[in-house]
Structure formats: C-alpha cells, structure tokens
Amino acid sequence: MTPRCEDVRERRVRGRATAEDAAHVAACAACGAERETLAALAAAFAGHETSAPSPALEPRVLHAAAPILAARRRHAARWSVAAAVAAALLPLPLIVLVDVWALQLIYGGLSRLLPPALSFYLVMNYAAVLALLGALTYGAIPVLAERQARGRHEVLHG
Amino acid sequence: MATDEELIAAVAAGDDVALTTLYRRWERPLHAFLARYTGGRDVDDLVQETWLRVVRSASRFDVRRRASTWLFQIALNLARDHHRRAPAEPVDPERVAELAAPDPLGPVRAGLDVARLLAALPEPQRAVVVLRHFHDLGEDEIAAVLDVPRGTVKSRLHHAMAKLVALARGDATEGAS
Numbered sequence: 001m002t003p004r005c006e007d008v009r010e011r012r013v014r015g016r017a018t019a020e021d022a023a024h025v026a027a028c029a030a031c032g033a034e035r036e037t038l039a040a041l042a043a044a045f046a047g048h049e050t051s052a053p054s055p056a057l058e059p060r061v062l063h064a065a066a067p068i069l070a071a072r073r074r075h076a077a078r079w080s081v082a083a084a085v086a087a088a089l090l091p092l093p094l095i096v097l098v099d100v101w102a103l104q105l106i107y108g109g110l111s112r113l114l115p116p117a118l119s120f121y122l123v124m125n126y127a128a129v130l131a132l133l134g135a136l137t138y139g140a141i142p143v144l145a146e147r148q149a150r151g152r153h154e155v156l157h158g
Numbered sequence: 159m160a161t162d163e164e165l166i167a168a169v170a171a172g173d174d175v176a177l178t179t180l181y182r183r184w185e186r187p188l189h190a191f192l193a194r195y196t197g198g199r200d201v202d203d204l205v206q207e208t209w210l211r212v213v214r215s216a217s218r219f220d221v222r223r224r225a226s227t228w229l230f231q232i233a234l235n236l237a238r239d240h241h242r243r244a245p246a247e248p249v250d251p252e253r254v255a256e257l258a259a260p261d262p263l264g265p266v267r268a269g270l271d272v273a274r275l276l277a278a279l280p281e282p283q284r285a286v287v288v289l290r291h292f293h294d295l296g297e298d299e300i301a302a303v304l305d306v307p308r309g310t311v312k313s314r315l316h317h318a319m320a321k322l323v324a325l326a327r328g329d330a331t332e333g334a335s
Contacts, residue, residue, distance in 0.1 A: 006316040013319060014291055037326045044270035045291050050193035053185055057202055058178075061209045065177060068213045073172030149171070156160050156168050157175050 005031050012038045013045060077146065084145040088138060095134075103127055162225030170216035181209060187293060188233050194288045195237050197277045204240060208233045227302045230293070234285060234303060241281070275325055283318035286311055 008021045008031055017025075025031045103123055110119035160168070160176070162183065168176035185205070192204045211232050219228060276284050282304075289295045289303060297315075301308045 006319065009319050009323070010290075010315055013322075034323055037323050040270055041275075041322060041326050044272050044275075048194075048272040048292070050190045050198075053189040053205065054202060057189075057205060058181060058185065060202075061181060061206045062174070062178060064206055065210055065213045066174070068210065069169070069172045069174050069177060071172070072170065072213070072217075076171040153168070153173060153175070156164060156173070157179075 009034065009038060013042050015042050015046060077149065080145045080149055081142045084141045085138075088141055099127075099130055163219075163221055166212075166216050166219045166225055166228075167221070169213055170219065177209075177213065180212075184229055188229060191230060191288060191293060192233055192237055194273070194276055194292055195234070195284060196241070197273060200240060204233065204236055207236050207240075211236065223302070224299065226295070227299055230289065230295070230303045231305075238281070270326055275322055278325055279318055279321060283314045283321070286314045287318045287322070290315060 003018075003021055003024050005024075005028060008017065008024050008028075011017045011021055012025075025035070103126065106126065107119055107123045110122060114122075160179065162180060165176045165180040165183075169180065188208060189201060189205050192201045192208075196204065208229070212229065215232070219225075276287065279287060285304060286300055289300045290297075295303070297308050297311045300311045304311065
C-alpha cells in the first residue's frame with residue numbers, strides 16, 4: 001500500500017523516513033516540492049535544545065513537597081498499623097474460644113486429681129500467662145508493621 | 159533498579175528518597191516539555207506544581223498505566239490551566255513571516271526558530287507535536303496523555319505538520335489561519 005503524503009511528511013520531519021517513503025517522495029510531486037522545507041524543519045527540530053533546569057529547582061521542589069510527603073508518611077503508617085491490627089483481630093474470637101475450651105478441659109482434668117481450689121488457681125495462672133502472651137503479641141503489631149515498611153523501603157532503594 | 163511505577167507507589171507512602179529518584183529521572187524531560195509547550199513562560203513554577211501534584215495524586219496512580227503518560231498528563235493539564243489564567247500574547251500573523259526570513263548573520267545561524275514555530279501552532283496541535291517529535295511518544299501514548307482518540311492525535315499531527323511546513327516556507331497567511 002502506498003503511504004499517505006501526511007504520514008510520509010511526519011516521518012521525514014522525525015528523521016524516520018523509510019525506503020518506501022523515499023520511493024514515494026521520488027514519485028510524488030507534492031512531497032518532492034517539500035524536500036528542502038522538511039529537511040530544514042527536521043534539522044531545526046533535531047537541533048532544538050531547551051535551557052537546562054536551574055540547579056536551584058530540585059531543592060526548591062523537594063522542599064515544597066516535604067510537608068506533603070510527611071503527611072503521606074503519617075497516613076501510610078496509620079493505615080499500615082490499622083490494617084495489621086484488623087488482620088490480627090480477625091482470628092481473635094476463634095483464639096479466645098479455643099483457649100476457653102482448653103482451659104475448661106484442663107480444669108476438668110485437674111479437678112479429678114487435685115482439690116478444686118488448687119485446680120482453679122493453676123488454671124487461672126495459666127490463663128493469665130496466655131493473656132499476657134496475647135497482649136505482648138498484639139502490642140508488637142505496630143512495631144512489626146513499621147519494621148515491614150522499613151524493609152520495603154530498603155528493598156526499593158537498595 | 160526500581161521502576162517509575164514502583165517509585166510512584168513509594169511516593170504515595172511518603173518516601174522522600176523515591177521522590178528524589180523519580181524527580182531526577184524526569185526533571186529534564188518534564189522541564190523541556192513545559193518549556194516547549196509554554197514557550198518558556200513560568201517553566202520552573204510549572205515544574206514545581208507538577209511535582210507537588212504528583213506527590214498529592216500518587217496514591218491514585220493506576221499501576222496499569224505508564225508513568226510517563228501520567229507525568230506528561232499532569233504537566234500538560236497544569237500548563238493548560240496556567241495559560242487559561244494568564245493567556246499568552248497571540249502571535250502576530252505579520253511576524254510569522256519572519257520565521258523564514260533570511261538571517262542577517264548568514265548561513266551559520268540561518269535556520270528556523272523552533273520556539274516561534276511551536277508558538278504559532280494552536281495549543282492542541284502544539285501538545286501533539288511536542289510529545290511526538292521531542293519526546294518520541296507513540297500515537298497511542300499521546301492519545302492517553304491528551305485523553306482523545308488516536309485518530310484525533312493523527313489528525314492534529316497532520317494539520318500541525320501542514321501548518322509548520324507553511325510557516326517554514328514563510329507563508330504568513332497559512333500561519334494566521
């Protein structure tokens with residue numbers, strides 16, 4: 001298929017004319033008449049430079065962006081902790097149910113061998129240890145979420 | 159090395175190192191784009207506004223899009239808004255003829271004034287020409303930046319090239335139309 005004059009013209013100015021385009025120009029009077037003009041345009045475009053950004057621009061932009069980035073960091077940290085806590089809270093009812101069931105089972109077993117007061121004391125001690133472990137685990141979530149965020153940062157920037 | 163898309167995601171989380179990296183990668187292309195598109199007016203301010211908008215909008219960046227498309231789109235929209243607020247002086251049709259006038263300094267400096275040629279183009283055509291010819295964006299990508307169909311990009315490009323050829327020949331009448 002013969003290329004269209006408009007497409008050929010555009011490729012010539014971009015310096016991407018194909019052999020097919022050259023053949024078209026040789027055969028097409030309208031395209032041939034534009035040879036010098038397009039060459040001048042192509043040369044002007046290829047050689048056109050804009051001034052380099054001022055060295056002061058980067059610190060200016062980064063300084064202006066700093067408060068927005070700080071707000072984003074706070075927002076991201078809050079969101080990350082909230083997501084981690086929400087994910088951790090999801091299985092909590094099941095964990096509590098299993099623990100209560102286990103405590104009842106242990107109490108039943110112990111009370112067959114020991115006096116009920118001593119059995120109750122031992123089970124309550126065990127329950128307190130479980131509660132402490134649970135509190136420590138949930139208390140560590142914000143720390144772990146922050147460490148994970150720091151890890152992502154290090155992976156991104158090496 | 160992190161991709162632009164990964165850096166934008168990190169900027170959304172407030173990562174200043176990611177912003178610096180992204181800025182250094184894109185400072186020159188965005189600056190050059192805005193300089194050509196606006197004719198050099200308030201370029202530093204527009205570059206700054208572009209980056210502030212990048213930081214503000216980073217969380218809404220669609221990772222399926224190309225970062226280049228998104229960045230040029232932000233810069234272009236800001237430049238358009240800026241020009242609406244402070245419209246450029248219209249190009250005098252009489253002076254368009256000077257574009258191809260012989261240079262008194264002879265063949266060394268004789269050539270076309272690209273900045274003035276671009277300034278003589280209508281804004282939609284100028285955006286297409288700058289993105290296509292100076293930033294080597296494909297027609298599909300330009301269509302995404304401008305949010306227009308690909309056919310519109312092609313048509314604007316063809317009209318722009320016809321006008322540029324006419325201007326380069328010193329056809330003031332064509333340039334004014």
